[in-house]
Amino acid sequence: MMRETAPPMRTPGSETPASAPRQSGPLTLEAVRELWPDVISAARAERKMMVAEALTDVDVESLEGNLLGLAPKGGNPLTPESLTRNRRPIEALASRVLGAAVLVAEVGHPTAEAAREGLPSAPSAKVQRVTVSGAKAERAKAFRGKDPALDSAMDALDLELLE
Numbered sequence: 001m002m003r004e005t006a007p008p009m010r011t012p013g014s015e016t017p018a019s020a021p022r023q024s025g026p027l028t029l030e031a032v033r034e035l036w037p038d039v040i041s042a043a044r045a046e047r048k049m050m051v052a053e054a055l056t057d058v059d060v061e062s063l064e065g066n067l068l069g070l071a072p073k074g075g076n077p078l079t080p081e082s083l084t085r086n087r088r089p090i091e092a093l094a095s096r097v098l099g100a101a102v103l104v105a106e107v108g109h110p111t112a113e114a115a116r117e118g119l120p121s122a123p124s125a126k127v128q129r130v131t132v133s134g135a136k137a138e139r140a141k142a143f144r145g146k147d148p149a150l151d152s153a154m155d156a157l158d159l160e161l162l163e
Contacts, residue, residue, distance in 0.1 A: 027100045029063040036060055039097045043090075051089055054082035061107045068094060071107040080106055136160070 036055075043052035057079045062069035072079040083090070083106050095101045140160070144151040153159065 027098060032063055033060045035098055039094050042093050042097050050082060051086045054079050066102050068102045068104050069107040070104060
């Protein structure tokens, strides 16, 4: 027995954006803002859902030369980290959709200056892996700083914090 199957349904945002550049002439802030939904659609078309979600939570704030400034709206606390972590894929998507090579930086973030100067972005503080002993030491330091009596007692009795 054969069944007829309906063609797959297409949702409004599921169309793959054209790979041909859509911008002619110099890139302007207004043009970038107008094409920003296409950048988000391109991320979704490439199954980069985390990137797409981060891009929906930003405003296109500025365009200085080829540096595109993005400002998180604040809807998701992970957006700034996602922008930093996925900067290269975002730049590739935006460059393809906008038809001009662009660099992306979070407005008011240390990587914005590095991107403006064409330098690779590097975190200002060295990232360290959190260990159990390190976490306990950090907590003890925080408690010691809050209460001098606890600090004295921990030293005198050689106490350690438990959870």
